[in-house]
Amino acid sequence: MxxxxxxxxxxxxxxxxxxxxxxxxxxxxxxxxxxxxxxxxxxxxxxxxxxxxxxxxxxxxxxxxxxxxxxxxxxxxxxxxxxxxxxVRRTPLQIKAPTCMLRWLLPKLMQWQKLRPDVPVELTSSVEHGVDFRREAFDAAVIYSATPGPKRQGQHLLDEQLTPVCAPQLLEGSNAIKSLSDLKHHRLLHPSRDQRDWTNWLNAAGGDVSSICQNQYFDTLDLAMTVAAQGNGVAIGDWALIGDDLKAGRLALPFDLKVRTGAVYQLVCSPRSEDSTPLRELMAWLVKQAASTL
Structure with missing residues (x-):
C-alpha cells in the first residue's frame, strides 16, 4: 500500500x-x-x-x-x-418501572445493552404503578393500569394474567399440589393486604380464599414470588412476567388456569424525550419483545 x-x-x-x-x-x-x-x-x-x-x-x-x-x-x-x-456524551436513558415488572424488564434491558452498548439505560424501580413526567425526570416508564383507558397515551406491553406459582419441589412428595384442595396444606403468599389477586383467581377456579388458613402478606408482587421460589409458600403471580423464572426452574405452575384481570402494562414516553431516536428504538424493541412473550 x-x-x-x-x-x-x-x-x-x-x-x-x-x-x-x-x-x-x-x-x-x-x-x-x-x-x-x-x-x-x-x-x-x-x-x-x-x-x-x-x-x-x-x-x-x-x-x-x-x-x-x-x-x-x-x-x-x-x-x-x-x-x-x-x-457525544452518552447520557443514559432514564426508565421507571414498578417492582413487579422487574422480573420481565431487567433481563430484557440487559439483553438490550449487549445489542446496543451505545444506548445505555438506567432503570429505577418503584412501588408506585404510575409516573408524573411533570415532576419526575424520566425519559419513559412502564406503568401498570388496572383500568386502561384513553387518558394515557402509551404502547401496550403485556396483559396481566394471574396464576399461582411455587417452587418446583412443592409439586412433589406427600404434600404435592395437585388440586385446589391441596392449597390448604400450604401458605398463600399475597402481594397486598387486600387478598384481591388470590380472590380473583380462586373465584375463577371455583375455590374460596377464606378456606385457606395460612396467609402471608407482602408489599410487592415481586417479593411474594421471590419467597415462593424459596419453597415457603404459593404466590399468585403474573404469567406474562415470569417466563425466565419458569425456564430456569426457579418457579413452577401448579395449575394451568390463567385469569386475565383487564389490567395492562403500558410503555409511556415523556413529552420531553419523544423526539429522541435512541428512546424510540428502545421502546420499539421492548414492544417487540413483549409481543414474543404472549
Whole structure:
C-alpha cells in the first residue's frame, strides 16, 4: 500500500484550496504564510505533481488539484462527523418501572445493552404503578393500569394474567399440589393486604380464599414470588412476567388456569424525550419483545 500523505498537509491543502491564498490560509490555520507554502510544497513533492499554479495575482488549482480537492473535502467531512459522534456524551436513558415488572424488564434491558452498548439505560424501580413526567425526570416508564383507558397515551406491553406459582419441589412428595384442595396444606403468599389477586383467581377456579388458613402478606408482587421460589409458600403471580423464572426452574405452575384481570402494562414516553431516536428504538424493541412473550 502506498504511503499516504501527512494528514496536516492534506488539511492545509484543503484550506488553501478554499482560499487560493497562502496568507489567508495561514490566518485560518494559525500558522505563517511561509509554513503554509512549505507544507504545500512538501505535499506536492510527496504526490509528484503540482497542486497550485503560483501566479502574480494569487493561486489557482491545477487540473490535479481540482480533481483532488472535492475528495479531500469529503474525507475531512467524514472525519469531522466521526469525531463529533464519538465525542457525544452518552447520557443514559432514564426508565421507571414498578417492582413487579422487574422480573420481565431487567433481563430484557440487559439483553438490550449487549445489542446496543451505545444506548445505555438506567432503570429505577418503584412501588408506585404510575409516573408524573411533570415532576419526575424520566425519559419513559412502564406503568401498570388496572383500568386502561384513553387518558394515557402509551404502547401496550403485556396483559396481566394471574396464576399461582411455587417452587418446583412443592409439586412433589406427600404434600404435592395437585388440586385446589391441596392449597390448604400450604401458605398463600399475597402481594397486598387486600387478598384481591388470590380472590380473583380462586373465584375463577371455583375455590374460596377464606378456606385457606395460612396467609402471608407482602408489599410487592415481586417479593411474594421471590419467597415462593424459596419453597415457603404459593404466590399468585403474573404469567406474562415470569417466563425466565419458569425456564430456569426457579418457579413452577401448579395449575394451568390463567385469569386475565383487564389490567395492562403500558410503555409511556415523556413529552420531553419523544423526539429522541435512541428512546424510540428502545421502546420499539421492548414492544417487540413483549409481543414474543404472549
Amino acid at each position: 502506498k504511503r499516504l500523505p501527512p494528514l496536516p498537509a492534506l488539511h492545509t491543502f484543503l484550506i488553501t484550496a478554499q482560499c487560493c491564498n497562502f496568507t489567508r490560509a495561514g490566518e485560518q490555520l494559525h500558522i505563517s504564510q511561509g509554513a503554509v507554502s512549505r507544507q504545500i510544497a512538501g505535499l506536492e513533492d510527496h504526490l509528484g505533481y503540482a497542486l497550485f499554479h503560483r501566479q502574480a495575482r494569487g493561486l489557482s488549482l491545477t487540473e490535479q488539484g481540482q480533481a483532488l480537492y472535492p475528495r479531500i473535502e469529503q474525507a475531512f467531512d467524514l472525519i469531522d462527523e466521526a469525531v463529533e459522534q464519538a465525542s
